[in-house]
Amino acid sequence: MIKEFKEFISKGNIMDLAVGIIIGSAFTAIVNSVVKDILTPLLGLLIGGINFGGLSVKLGDAVITYGNFIQNIIVFFLTAIAVFFMMKGINSIRSFGKKKTEDTIAKAPTTKICPFCMSEINMKATRCPHCTSVLEDKEEI
Known part of the structure; x- marks a missing residue:
């Protein structure tokens, strides 16, 4: 007890x-x-x-x-x-x-610029939806 x-x-x-x-x-x-x-x-x-x-x-x-x-x-x-x-x-x-x-x-930024077509895309994108270029993983704005 x-x-x-x-x-x-x-x-x-x-x-x-x-x-x-x-x-x-x-x-x-x-x-x-x-x-x-x-x-x-x-x-x-x-x-x-x-x-x-x-x-x-x-x-x-x-x-x-x-x-x-x-x-x-x-x-x-x-x-x-x-x-x-x-x-x-x-x-x-x-x-x-x-x-x-x-x-x-x-x-905190949620988008970045595609280095190929200069379109604004999602920060996590690995391929640009506008020009379909493949983006590197550590792409900066």
């Missing part, structure tokens, strides 16, 4: 999951800080420092604190905005190197 447990723990999926949870926790702290320390104060400036947290209605013995609900909706949207812009930045950094590679691949 101990051997099976060691195999289970040492599998890549468990380690990947553990790393994902740790990184997720750190990312959550960053997002929460962006929302709490940057976006919420800026929103407070825009709406004149209104705090919805204190709004409530008393119905008999029950107190409905709808202000907390409004405040949590605002925090949710600010968090979503923060995550969106963070992921947009991360994705642009990730795709920076790929875009350069794709551009290089896209610019």
Whole structure:
């Protein structure tokens, strides 16, 4: 049983999951800080420092604190905005190197000129379809 447990723990999926949870926790702290320390104060400036947290209605013995609900909706949207812009930045950094590679691949020549009739032909052609001349394997453009 101990051997099976060691195999289970040492599998890549468990380690990947553990790393994902740790990184997720750190990312959550960053997002929460962006929302709490940057976006919420800026929103407070825009709406004149209104705090919805204190709004409530008393119905008999029950107190409905709808202000907390409004405040949590605002925090949710600010968090979503923060995550969106963070992921947009991360994705642009990730795709920076790929875009350069794709551009290089896209610019690679696919045709060459037949040295006999000067027609444009496929790079892999071994015989010109226009003049039927036999082309050498290492023909350059």
